[in-house]
Amino acid sequence: MLSILKPLAVFFLAGLCEIGGGYLMWQWLKADRPAWTGLVGALLLMVYGWVATWQPTSFGKTYAVYGAVFIVMSIAWAAYFDGFRPDRFDVIGGLVCFAGIAIILFWPRG
Template sequence: MMAILRSFALFLLAGLFEIGGGYLVWLWLKEDKPFWFGITGAVILALYGVVATWQTANFGRVYAAYGGIFIVMALIWAWKVDGFKPDRYDIIGALVALIGACIIVYAPRGH
């Protein structure tokens, strides 16, 4: 159980780095924020790549599962930071993606 909690925490940290870093780059290029927004965002995005390597599953599973977790986190970010209100189809789709992500990474496999 601790391994699953650690893995999920790493997914959340990676998501924060990817979304936060990407958001800073977005603000720099689309909202005319200072150049340092872009540089800071790029550094944070690089950290996202490092955090993802801390997972114990293989690359393909980690990145496939991360996609589902990223969908949920992106909708939460858009809701809390940008004022976007997800509708029921956003929520249903995000839950389907999250369930799929959990199956990919956490399903018991005979090794």
């Protein structure tokens, strides 16, 4: 079970760093927030690059799976912070992404 939870936790942490960092940069540049907001965003984006290296898989596989994690977390982030209301197609698309993650990351290889 730990072999499944650890990579998922690292993907989640990486997602928080990248989406949070991008969001803070966006707030600084597009919503006229103070410069320190952009600085914190830039630092979080750097931390994201470091956290992603904690995955035991190759770069390509890590980023393929992370792409799906990013899609789902972005929808959740927008719903929580921006008042975006996902419709059923957003939810279905997120579930398809999670199915892809499961196949790429956990499907037994022969």
